[in-house]
Amino acid sequence: xxxxxxxxxxxxxxxxxxxxxxxxxxxxxxxxxxxxxxxxxxxxxxxxxxxxxxxxxxxxxxxxxxxxxxxxxxxxxxxxxxxxxxxxxxxxxxxxxxxxxxxxxxxxxxxxxxxxxxxxxxxxxxxxxxxxxxxxxxxx
Numbered sequence: 001x002x003x004x005x006x007x008x009x010x011x012x013x014x015x016x017x018x019x020x021x022x023x024x025x026x027x028x029x030x031x032x033x034x035x036x037x038x039x040x041x042x043x044x045x046x047x048x049x050x051x052x053x054x055x056x057x058x059x060x061x062x063x064x065x066x067x068x069x070x071x072x073x074x075x076x077x078x079x080x081x082x083x084x085x086x087x088x089x090x091x092x093x094x095x096x097x098x099x100x101x102x103x104x105x106x107x108x109x110x111x112x113x114x115x116x117x118x119x120x121x122x123x124x125x126x127x128x129x130x131x132x133x134x135x136x137x138x139x140x
Contacts, residue, residue, distance in 0.1 A: 001104075002026050002029050002104045002105050003029055003030060003104055004029060004030045004032065004101070004102060004103050004104050004105075005022050005026050005029045005030070005031050005032070005103070005104065005105050005106075005107055006032050006034055006094070006097065006098050006101070006103040006105070006106045006107070007019050007022050007031055007032070007033050007034070007106075007107050007108070008033075008034045008035075008036065008090065008094050008106070008108050008109075008124070008128070009033045009034065009035050009066065009070055010035065010036075010066075011062075011066055012109060012111075013109075014109030014110055014111055014139065014140070015108075015109045016070075016073065016109075017109055017139050017140075018107050018108055018109035018139040019031075019033065019070060019073060019074065019107075020073075021107055021137070021139045022107040023074055023077050025107075025137075026079075026105070026107075027077065027078060027079065028078060028079050029079050029104075030079050030080040030081075030082075031074065031077065031079060031080070031081045031082070032081075032082050032083075032084060032097075032101065032103070033067065033070050033071075033074075033081065033082070033083045033084070034083075034084050034085075034086065034093075034094060034097055035063045035066055035067065035083070035084070035085045035086075036085075036086050036087070036088060036089075036090040036093045036094065037056075037059040037060075037063060037085065037086070037087050037088075038087075038088065038089060038090055039052065039055060039056070039059070039087060040089075056087070059085075059087075060085065063085040064085075067083035067085070070083065071083060084097070090124045090127075090128075091124050091127030091128050091130075091131055092131070094106065094108070094124075094128050094131075094132070095128065095131040095132050095133060098132060098133055098134050099133045099134075103134055104134060104135075105134060105135050105136070105137065106128060106132055106134060106135070106136045106137070107136075107137045107139060108124070108125050108128055108136060108137070108138055108139070109125065109138075109139050109140075110123075110125045110138050110139065110140050111123065111125070125138050
């Protein structure tokens, strides 16, 4: 039985579709919405101009706004819904979180990144499928 579902989220339509799928397919499960901030994607110039701590604080603020939007979207879910923000490489953080937090299933949207970002950095969903310690459902 699926009791704890991890849904990695960002500000993409595919992440919203993944959440909608998880809400519908696992109505009684505990859902954890994990937003991973990868500061490597921030430009070197931005870090030099405002500093890494300022970038982290801005990322935390954006993550809080994103979490509010997702919690509103999941408001009718009868199970528990929580949000978590972590910093690091998304695929690695997602896999580690699933392993550490006794997750039964990961539901992830495909292609949350831009085409250029996927080419340069790789597709997070594909990396999660390869690394995950639990089953993964990829929503298209």
